[in-house]
Amino acid sequence: MKKTSKVKPPTKTVFQPAVTVGLDLGDRHSHYCMLNEQREVIGQGRIQTSEAGLSKHFPGATRMRIALEAGTHSPWVSRLLRKLGHQLIVANPRKLRAITSSESKNDRNDAEKLARFAAQDPKLLSPIQHRSEQRQLDLNLIKARATLVRARTMLINALRGLVKSAGGRLPSCSTECFAERVRAAIPAPLRAVCAPLLAQISGLNLRIDELDKHIGKLDKKYPEIKLLRTVPGVGPVVASCYVLTLDGPDAMETNRQAGAFLGLRPRQGQSGDSDPQRGISKTGNTYLRSLLVQSAQYILSRHGADSALRRWGLKLAASGGKRGKKRAVVAVARKLAVMLHSMWKNKRSFEPFVHSVGTAA
Numbered sequence: 001m002k003k004t005s006k007v008k009p010p011t012k013t014v015f016q017p018a019v020t021v022g023l024d025l026g027d028r029h030s031h032y033c034m035l036n037e038q039r040e041v042i043g044q045g046r047i048q049t050s051e052a053g054l055s056k057h058f059p060g061a062t063r064m065r066i067a068l069e070a071g072t073h074s075p076w077v078s079r080l081l082r083k084l085g086h087q088l089i090v091a092n093p094r095k096l097r098a099i100t101s102s103e104s105k106n107d108r109n110d111a112e113k114l115a116r117f118a119a120q121d122p123k124l125l126s127p128i129q130h131r132s133e134q135r136q137l138d139l140n141l142i143k144a145r146a147t148l149v150r151a152r153t154m155l156i157n158a159l160r161g162l163v164k165s166a167g168g169r170l171p172s173c174s175t176e177c178f179a180e181r182v183r184a185a186i187p188a189p190l191r192a193v194c195a196p197l198l199a200q201i202s203g204l205n206l207r208i209d210e211l212d213k214h215i216g217k218l219d220k221k222y223p224e225i226k227l228l229r230t231v232p233g234v235g236p237v238v239a240s241c242y243v244l245t246l247d248g249p250d251a252m253e254t255n256r257q258a259g260a261f262l263g264l265r266p267r268q269g270q271s272g273d274s275d276p277q278r279g280i281s282k283t284g285n286t287y288l289r290s291l292l293v294q295s296a297q298y299i300l301s302r303h304g305a306d307s308a309l310r311r312w313g314l315k316l317a318a319s320g321g322k323r324g325k326k327r328a329v330v331a332v333a334r335k336l337a338v339m340l341h342s343m344w345k346n347k348r349s350f351e352p353f354v355h356s357v358g359t360a361a
Contacts, residue, residue: 017065017087021058022115024107025049025073031107032057033115034064044108049073051080060084067118067125069093069110075130089118091125094283131247138218139244142237145211146287152204159197166190176205215240224249228340230350232305233298238291242340245288249345258341262289264334280330289333296332300325307352309335 019042022033026049034043047053058064058081066081067089068074078088091114093100099113117124131139156178160170166187173181179202186194216236219225228239252258259265263283282289298304300313309332317328343350 017063019062019064020115020119021064021066022111022113022118023066023068023077024111024114025068025071025077026107027073030054031111033108033111035115035119039116039119041112044111046107049077054080055084058084058086060086063087065089065118065122067091067114067122069096069099069114070128070130075133075136078130079133089122089125089127090130091117092128095126129247129251131244135244135247138221139241141211141214141218142241142244143287145208145215145237148204148208148211152201152208155197155201155204159194159201162190162194163187175201179205212236218244224344224347227343227347227349231295231336231340231343232307232350233295234336234340238295239340241288241291242337243344245285246341249341252341255338255342255345258337259334262292262337264289264292264330264337280334292333292336293329296329296336299332299336300329305352308354309339 016037018037020035020039022035024031028049029046030049031046032044033041036042047057054077058066063085065087068077069091070093074090078090082088096117098117099105099110102109102113114125130136152175156175159182163170163186166189168185168187168190170182170185179198183198218240219229219236222240222243225236225239225243228234228242229236246252246258246261252261260281261284263281263286266280296313299307299310300317304310312335313328313332316331317324320327339350342348
């Protein structure tokens with residue numbers, strides 16, 4: 001029998017630039033460092049952080065490899081430089097201790113280090129991918145809502161503090177009806193002072209409701225949001241923030257990486273026989289992590305629907321001593337992050353008990 005030789009797939013050619021650039025972005029000006037193929041510095045300087053300044057300095061006549069750190073300006077700068085034909089590497093600053101913790105940290109040195117890392121091996125920069133411009137605009141709805149919610153919380157806490165300082169106490173109630181419920185409980189001498197705060201809280205409630213309506217319509221644009229909302233405790237804000245932050249189910253190779261990506265995995269410090277137990281890393285998106293923790297608290301509360309996840313979390317809380325409840329909430333949040341990624345990737349709705357499908361059959 002004649003053996004057939006396997007045809008090897010063509011190897012993907014890696015772009016080898018003649019010039020590698022490190023670009024340290026600033027609000028008004030950015031510093032750059034250019035290296036040639038021999039990794040010698042052939043240019044350094046400062047340019048304006050504007051579309052005109054970047055387009056003039058990197059016109060695209062010669063394709064370059066440009067490395068920059070993720071930050072406020074990196075989304076639009078990376079999109080602009082890609083349109084000009086350059087290869088962009090957006091570095092993860094959390095993984096660059098050689099730059100962020102340097103004893104001789106300045107913009108010029110940072111730009112040169114970015115260039116040298118990119119010229120040696122781009123993987124050293126732990127590169128990330130920015131989401132599309134439309135997804136960023138949709139995510140801004142959630143960011144704006146989060147800002148308004150923080151402002152409302154600050155005003156409510158300030159109002160409660162003012163009343164307590166006068167010997168009074170405001171009743172417990174939801175933030176949505178706070179302004180109306182507490183008005184009568186404010187002592188007479190403080191009503192004039194508290195009136196502007198109550199008016200601001202009422203106004204913020206209206207603005208938050210408007211944003212909630214816009215966020216509630218995002219599932220028409222992103223059907224996976226409706227899929228993730230089948231999990232009890234995961235509302236439109238949590239599901240939308242999860243989808244728009246991760247940007248796609250292929251952002252991670254495995255489902256388990258979702259927990260680590262959002263900083264819900266314990267930090268590791270193993271050395272020889274020593275393997276101390278540490279708290280979670282708290283890396284990644286802070287707001288999404290807080291939303292998942294809120295969902296986990298709902299799942300473990302008396303309002304949570306019965307499910308394998310809830311039973312697992314309650315069992316963990318009962319066996320953890322004084323801090324068992326807090327640890328259980330974080331553990332459920334981590335498991336929820338992994339579960340949502342699995343549902344998104346496999347396009348499956350939430351199942352309270354996995355074995356229930358087999359039993360019904």
